[in-house]
Amino acid sequence: MASSNLTVEVVSPEKRVWSGEATMVSARTLEGDIGILPDHAPLLGVLVDGNVSIKAVDGSSHEFALRGGFISVSKNRVSVLGESA
Amino acid sequence: MGAQLRVYRRRMRSVKATKKITKAMELISASRIIKAQQRVNASSPYANELTQAVTAVATFSKVDHPLTTPSVNPRRAAVLIIAADRGMAGAYSNAAIKEGDLVIAALQARGVTADAYLVGRKALNYYKFRNRSIAGSWTGFSDNPQFENAREVSSALITAFLAQADAADELHIIYTQFKSMITQIPVTNQVLPLITEEAPAGLLPQYEFEPDASEVLNALLPRYVEARVFNAMLQSAASEHAARRRAMKSATDNADELIKSLTRLANAARQAEITQEISEIVGGADALASASAGSE
Numbered sequence: 001m002a003s004s005n006l007t008v009e010v011v012s013p014e015k016r017v018w019s020g021e022a023t024m025v026s027a028r029t030l031e032g033d034i035g036i037l038p039d040h041a042p043l044l045g046v047l048v049d050g051n052v053s054i055k056a057v058d059g060s061s062h063e064f065a066l067r068g069g070f071i072s073v074s075k076n077r078v079s080v081l082g083e084s085a
Numbered sequence: 086m087g088a089q090l091r092v093y094r095r096r097m098r099s100v101k102a103t104k105k106i107t108k109a110m111e112l113i114s115a116s117r118i119i120k121a122q123q124r125v126n127a128s129s130p131y132a133n134e135l136t137q138a139v140t141a142v143a144t145f146s147k148v149d150h151p152l153t154t155p156s157v158n159p160r161r162a163a164v165l166i167i168a169a170d171r172g173m174a175g176a177y178s179n180a181a182i183k184e185g186d187l188v189i190a191a192l193q194a195r196g197v198t199a200d201a202y203l204v205g206r207k208a209l210n211y212y213k214f215r216n217r218s219i220a221g222s223w224t225g226f227s228d229n230p231q232f233e234n235a236r237e238v239s240s241a242l243i244t245a246f247l248a249q250a251d252a253a254d255e256l257h258i259i260y261t262q263f264k265s266m267i268t269q270i271p272v273t274n275q276v277l278p279l280i281t282e283e284a285p286a287g288l289l290p291q292y293e294f295e296p297d298a299s300e301v302l303n304a305l306l307p308r309y310v311e312a313r314v315f316n317a318m319l320q321s322a323a324s325e326h327a328a329r330r331r332a333m334k335s336a337t338d339n340a341d342e343l344i345k346s347l348t349r350l351a352n353a354a355r356q357a358e359i360t361q362e363i364s365e366i367v368g369g370a371d372a373l374a375s376a377s378a379g380s381e
Contacts, residue, residue, distance in 0.1 A: 013232045015127040029295045045295035046304045079134045
């Protein structure tokens, strides 16, 4: 089931901030910037303060400023957990 | 007006005033339940994702972390009890406090010292009145908790957990689970050390960790505790409103009953007064008539 899109969810403790289909997600982890494309290997990363940008399927791009958090990727499902987004 | 009637009227006025207050509180709570419930739902994606991530790390890495490894010989446990700031919510606060007592008793039976961390003025007063030691307490936000509050509480708990000397070995949270509008039950949750919950449906993917498993776990666990505390607070807040609505509804119903029976009594007193007046007049007229008849 190799779909060519990522299902992305950006959630903060208070609510779901954004969810939808995207073609690319990029974020900054402790080790440096990473970009996630469809069919990325499962990953759990610690994010540092900074921006997460998402390229949605419809071509629009979304930017979220996060203060610490996590990114988890598995089977084309990306969840970004932000302390505050 | 007779004294009896006046007393009844006065009591009716006072009951009516009380009823207005309880009715208003009932309506306020009813409207806040919905909001509190929505907040519980809104916070659950975050909590679920975190739980999944923590479970994944804990099962796939053999990292020895103080927050995940159960102590062989636990000596100290932190118990967080979440109750209300205000009363007028029936047995809500008491139920949570009683549940806390049970947990603490069970811990002490195992030879574990329990430190009480309290949220809500009601819990604090209960402990103060009984002169029990309190390890930490927070008040003022029980009906509308913010994430900041949860962060504050959990950082104290984590500090206790990671302390060099006399560190806590276990963390239990006691809160009131919001089942539905009519059912709220106090529950106890062991948050730390992590009990790996039954594996979620499907196999967990083999994660890569960035930067590495122990770093991820280090950063993840405090967030996890925060999320659990926050969720417990939100559920408790929803339960508090539901309990208060129910208590205020029965108070309003009681006031209605009282007003009804007082109205009956007042009417009877008024009738009795009228009857007495009539019989006095009739008696007086009779006496006059017989007096004037006798003089003829």
